[in-house]
Amino acid sequence: MTHPDRRTFLVQTAGSMAGLALVPELDRTGPRRLSEPKAIAVIGIGRQGRAILTELAKIDGAKVVAVCDVNAARLAAAKERAPAAETFTDHRALLAKRRDLDAVVVATPTHRHREVVTDALDAGKHVFCEAPLAHTVDDARAIAAAAAASTRIFMAGFQARSNPVYQLARTFYRTDAFRDFIGGSAHWHRKTSWRVPGSTPAAVKEANWRLDPEVSLGLIGEIGAQQLDVFGWFRGKQPVSVSGSGSIALHRDGRQVPDTVAAHFRFDDGGVVSYEASLANSFGNQREVLRGTNAAFDLAWTHGWMFKEVDATTLGWEVYALRQSFHQDEGIILIADATKLAAQGQLKAGVGLPYPPLYYALADFLRSVTFPNVAVPCGAKEGLEATIVGIKANQAVVTGTTVSIEG
Numbered sequence: 001m002t003h004p005d006r007r008t009f010l011v012q013t014a015g016s017m018a019g020l021a022l023v024p025e026l027d028r029t030g031p032r033r034l035s036e037p038k039a040i041a042v043i044g045i046g047r048q049g050r051a052i053l054t055e056l057a058k059i060d061g062a063k064v065v066a067v068c069d070v071n072a073a074r075l076a077a078a079k080e081r082a083p084a085a086e087t088f089t090d091h092r093a094l095l096a097k098r099r100d101l102d103a104v105v106v107a108t109p110t111h112r113h114r115e116v117v118t119d120a121l122d123a124g125k126h127v128f129c130e131a132p133l134a135h136t137v138d139d140a141r142a143i144a145a146a147a148a149a150s151t152r153i154f155m156a157g158f159q160a161r162s163n164p165v166y167q168l169a170r171t172f173y174r175t176d177a178f179r180d181f182i183g184g185s186a187h188w189h190r191k192t193s194w195r196v197p198g199s200t201p202a203a204v205k206e207a208n209w210r211l212d213p214e215v216s217l218g219l220i221g222e223i224g225a226q227q228l229d230v231f232g233w234f235r236g237k238q239p240v241s242v243s244g245s246g247s248i249a250l251h252r253d254g255r256q257v258p259d260t261v262a263a264h265f266r267f268d269d270g271g272v273v274s275y276e277a278s279l280a281n282s283f284g285n286q287r288e289v290l291r292g293t294n295a296a297f298d299l300a301w302t303h304g305w306m307f308k309e310v311d312a313t314t315l316g317w318e319v320y321a322l323r324q325s326f327h328q329d330e331g332i333i334l335i336a337d338a339t340k341l342a343a344q345g346q347l348k349a350g351v352g353l354p355y356p357p358l359y360y361a362l363a364d365f366l367r368s369v370t371f372p373n374v375a376v377p378c379g380a381k382e383g384l385e386a387t388i389v390g391i392k393a394n395q396a397v398v399t400g401t402t403v404s405i406e407g
Contacts, residue, residue: 029164029336029354032363034061034370039101041066041125042082043091043116044108045074048130052107053081055359062366066101068094070206091116095123103153103369105362106130110222111215114139118146126153128365132225132387135215140387147380155365155376156383158229162360164336165304165353166230169297172306172334173234176313178292181235181271186227186288188219188277193251194259213256217394219277220244220261225390228265229378230288230299231273238385239265239273241404244396250280261397265389265405275393298331302353305331322351 038061042049045067056062064082068091069075075087088094095101103126106116113134120127127147133156134140147154160166172178194211198204210216217225232238242265246258259279266272287300294312298305307329322333333351353360361377368376378386389405396403 031355032059032359032367034059034366036370037061037063038103038366038369039063039065039098040103040105040366041068041094041098041101042078042085042105042107043068043094043120044106044112044130045069045071045078046107046109049074049107050077050081051356051358052105052362053078055356055362056105057081058355058359059363059366062362066094066098071203092119095119095125101125103128103366105365109209109215110217111135111139111209114142117143121146121150121152121154124152126365126369128155128157128362129383131157131159131229131383132217132221132390133383134387135217135221135391137388137391140384140391144380144384153365153368153372153376154380155361155368156378156380156386157358157361158226158233158378158383158386159357159361160226160230160299160301161233161377161382162364163301163353163357164360165302165334166299168334168336169299169304169306170234172295173290173292173297177295177306177308178290178297179294179312180292181269182291182293183271184231184273184288184290186224186230186273186275187284188223188227188286189282189284190279191250191282192279193253194257194279195251195253195255211255211257213398216257217390218246218257218261218397219259219279220246220263220275220397221390221394224261224263224275224277224393225386227286227288228273228275228389228393229382229386231265231290232386232389233382234290235267235271237267238389239405240268241266241402242389242393242396243402244393245400246397249278258397263393263396265393297334301357303351304334306334307331 042052056064064085067078067085068088070089104120105128107130108116113129117127117129133143196207198207242263244263246261248258249260251259262276264274290297294309296307324331324333364377368374392403392405
């Protein structure tokens with residue numbers, strides 16, 4: 001019996017540690033193919049709905065047969081991405097006619113999720129619901145209850161849980177490579193207005209729902225909920241309270257929804273996470289940072305790095321890991337599918353995701369639709385908990401107070 005030399009052993013060990021996060025598929029970053037075609041409807045063809053159509057087109061076997069939106073221009077744009085799809089302006093008419101559907105993807109404005117999701121589940125369809133689930137706790141709980149009562153697959157679109165880079169980071173988080181959680185931070189920065197033009201006052205109001213304080217969860221709920229779920233998922237628990245504030249730093253156009261927000265979240269063990277988001281400056285884009293006693297993770301959705309503390313135990317595989325310098329720090333690049341890539345001598349080719357995070361979330365949903373025994377990465381319970389965090393955080397921002405977060 002022969003034994004591998006030290007270098008081979010360490011490379012294989014590194015790959016095995018990465019592989020822990022990749023079950024049940026070895027190749028988590030590559031293109032997905034369904035074992036049998038699935039008929040899909042996309043309801044809501046705004047910016048996110050169009051992005052969904054783009055990613056579904058990359059999945060072999062995902063057949064978009066129907067699209068629905070109240071806006072004729074958006075339906076026309078949808079036809080460009082899914083030429084064979086039948087168009088509808090009412091989701092109930094779609095569900096009544098297209099009984100051949102396997103699954104429905106809901107990408108309507110957040111405050112309209114409840115009716116569409118519950119109608120689709122009642123019609124016996126598998127449902128993927130964009131995150132957050134709803135704009136109120138009552139609606140979010142109603143969606144979660146309907147999903148729990150249904151025999152169909154339901155997935156909440158919190159994308160980090162399907163992201164191969166984040167799955168790998170979470171594997172390390174749960175070992176001594178990270179050790180004790182010290183704290184974290186996250187931000188989302190863009191320079192854009194969120195305002196959308198329209199041909200009539202009604203069209204303007206409908207298109208600009210994110211700027212309507214009656215239905216919008218603002219930056220921290222509509223965007224931040226996705227990022228804040230990273231901390232809840234990694235830690236296995238959600239924060240218990242949040243304090244926040246918001247202001248209009250740039251877009252003084254009569255809006256009431258802040259274009260810049262900040263918040264601090266506290267966990268029951270004293271851990272604190274800070275968050276900020278702005279439509280007034282784009283520096284830094286989007287990322288989450290988790291700090292532990294042995295390492296820190298810097299996660300940027302398509303890329304990720306681990307920064308080890310100088311006094312952390314060296315496990316051996318780090319010698320052969322790819323590294324990148326950041327000023328005075330040096331990060332180990334987190335590469336999913338490391339086992340396969342290392343065996344092929346192409347570890348560098350694995351830096352970054354080849355597809356957007358949304359792609360992997362949709363692919364995971366359709367995998368569970370095809371194989372119902374494979375659980376979705378984010379079900380109704382997890383989606384509800386993450387949504388409540390976003391709702392409570394927006395309350396803290398709007399009121400400028402500390403708000404308790406209840407499950």
